[in-house]
Amino acid sequence: MGVVSRSVGNAFRNKVRSGAVVVILAVAIGLALAMLVANQAVGAKVDSLKASVGNNLTVNPAGSRGGLGGGNPLTTADATKAATVAHLVSVNGTLSVRLSNAAATSGSTGTGTGSSSGDRGGPGGGFGSSGTTSLKSAVDPGVLGQRNNSNGSSSDATGGTTGSTTTRPAFTIPIQATGVSTSTTATGTAINVTGGAQLTDFAASSTQALVGSTLATKNSLKVGSTFTIQDRTMKVTGIFDAGDAFDNNGIYLPLAATQTLTSQAGQLSSLNVVVDTIENVSATQASLTTALGADKVDVTAGSTNLESAITSLGSVQSISLIAFIASLVTAGLIVLLIMIMVVRERRREIGVLKAIGASNRTIGVQFVLEAMVLVVLGTVVGGVVAAFSSNPIVSALVAGNTASTSSAAGPVRGAGGGFGGGGGGGGFTRTRGAFAGADQLIGTISTSIGWQTLVLGVVGILVIAAIGALIPALLTAKVRPIEVLRGE
Template identity: 85%
Template sequence: MGVVSRSVGNAFRNKVRSGAVVVILAVAIGLALAMLVANQAVGAKVDSLKASVGNNLTVNPAGSRGGLGGGNPLTTADATKAAAVAHVTGVNGTLTVRLANAATASTSGSAGGPADRGGAAGRFGSSGTTSLVSAVQPGVLGQRNNGTGSTGSPTGGTAGGTTQPTFTIPIQATGVSSPTTAAGTALKLTGGAQLSDFAANSTQALVGSTLAAKNSLKVGSTFTVQTRTMKVTGIFDAGDAFDNNGIYLPLAATQTLVDQAGQLSSLNVVVDSIENVAATQAALTTALGASNVDVTAGSNNLQSAITSLGTVQNISLIAFIASLVTAGLIVLLIMIMVVRERRREIGVLKAIGASNRTIGVQFTLEALVLVVLGTVVGAVVAAFSSNPIVSALVAGNTGSTVSAAGPVRGGGFGGGGFGGGGFTRTRGAFAGASQLIGTISTSVGWQTLVLGAVGILAIAAIGALIPALLTARVRPIEVLRGE
């Protein structure tokens, strides 16, 4: 116990120097911990991307994008064929349609019902009507793209001498067969509960937050789709105002309401492993017919994102090791200086019978006291600096270029994201690498602290061991002769 007490006391013999050493060690150790946290956070993000995006495929009708082009609707039979393909673990079919406001449709004569599949002057038709009023205004671009097809007045125009009504954005209704979105992930609800009744006569609906606010809806409120009264079971937040200007309905109910029995807009196919995505993509194309479907994957963007994150992981690992070595060198230099300053003290201790081992342990414990204090302060530094550091590393190693495949948005509605007529918006899997990565959050957990502390203490012990061994070279007679 005497050795321990002397070590602690000696660590604070020169308070100014000890304080400076602790500060310097805190910076090095804090950087080491921050890099360790960044490495773990990026690794977790890579695993998350592989699990959520890397093994997903999207099947759309061939030649159909954003309501433009041809293609025939997918069917439930296609979903059955897709489910039978090797390595496919799940198939989620959706039907996405557009619903016009009933009052606007009756006064303008457009979007009168399921039979209204097109519109004059370049307008996209809708599949039915709803009592809901869109929460998003078309603006100049929406009127220009969907009014007359020209670049003229944003308030409408003429086509063949006929005055065209002002364009209003319809509401996207997506029919799903489970409590998930088209991408196969659960919707983020801000109130209420997920869909639970998926029968053809179901009256359940999920409403986007901006659409709910526009129409003064809350959980339990009702609205109409065609002639059916629907009840709001939950309100969701999809991330932006446009995506929240939509509703989710049970798939069978959607097919019944718009008279599209057995039809699907797209299929989200889950593959058992990211390694089997390419082979499964080819197998799905063969099974469903290359002339009938387009099978796409986010593999290109995913690989770009994983490569970028791998670079960040390597940088953070190298920086972690470099910071540990730096901390070890700091301890080494400080303890060499301390040993030289205390040669007389060491000589006296050895003269009265102290062993080299006892003296070495004393100096090692003294170094560890300083390192422990530096680690405590460094952990605080890491807690505040890890998020900015990982953000800077990711931003510096990830391109912001969006791939040619995405993000895919609807051709009409002023660049909006409605996917009608056999197309479902698939933003997540086809966004650029930077959009795919999104935000990486870090946290300094006790596991990280333990792992980092073990590494730091090991380096510190090595740094203190060399000066401790120098004590064995101090001969009492030489010290006393010098006195």
């Protein structure tokens, strides 16, 4: 106990020097802990990216993503052929269609040329629609929606109109319907059902449907409520939340039922393919293109931007690991230099201790404990420094190592090439995550200092500090007392 109390007292023998040492150690230790936290946070982000979009491929009809034209529908035969490609975990087909409100469509009695539900600019949201539903859209088209879907008439300077005199009812946004063969979306992620249950009946005669939250609110629907699509009564099995009002203005239906209701038997808008590992994504993408025909399909992946994101994060991990080790070594060198100075100042004290029978181990432990007192104080202050600096450090490292790429996120046209899938059935198939730029994929990385991280960092720091204190103490302790005292 005397060694411990003497070590603690000696640590504060020179308060100014001890305070300066604690501050310097706090900076080094704080940086070490911040880098360790950054390394772990970035590693977790890499794992998250690989698990979310890293091994997904999307197969669309060739040219269908280019706007208003191109592409023939995919078929179930294409899905079967795709499933034979090596390294695939699953192949899921989807059919995206647009459904116009039945009441608005049947109520179109405008003068001039009539319109069908599949006509561009058709009343009641018949813009490329593949069928009708009793549901009303929860999203207002706004000025742009009405302008883009008007009949083309305009006013002249005298207040008259030029061009067509056809008048049509106000445009209403059609409802997006996506037929799925599993409980996942077109991006391969599970549908977030917030009420009720997932789809379980995927037969052509199924009457199950998942309804978006905003669409359900607009139409006063709840789990168990019914509505119609074409002439079939559908039952709400669950309410889902896709993140925003536009995505929630839609429904999910069983794939076979969607094909039957819209008279598109065997047709698909896209295929979502899951590859076994991210390392096989590029090779599998090429194999799918070859198997299905480069002139027939576009096989896209988030791997280009994802690889850029992972490479950038890998650089951050390497930098943070090197900085962590360098900070530990720096802390050790600080302790070593300080203890060399302290030991040299107290050579006479060491000689006296040796003369009265103190062992080398006792002398070494005394100086190690003295150094540990300073290191522990530096660690406490350094932990506070790390807590406040880890997030800014991670953000700076990521920003400096991530090449910003313009996001290609947005709607991916389905089969048929038209806006919304009239005839071919291709509607908007959202694959935002897979096509986001590298910086958007990374997003914000939040750090937190858990007890495991703190223990790991402190243990490493204490070991380095112990070595730094023990070396000069043992070297001096090995000197014979008479030599030390003679030198004094």
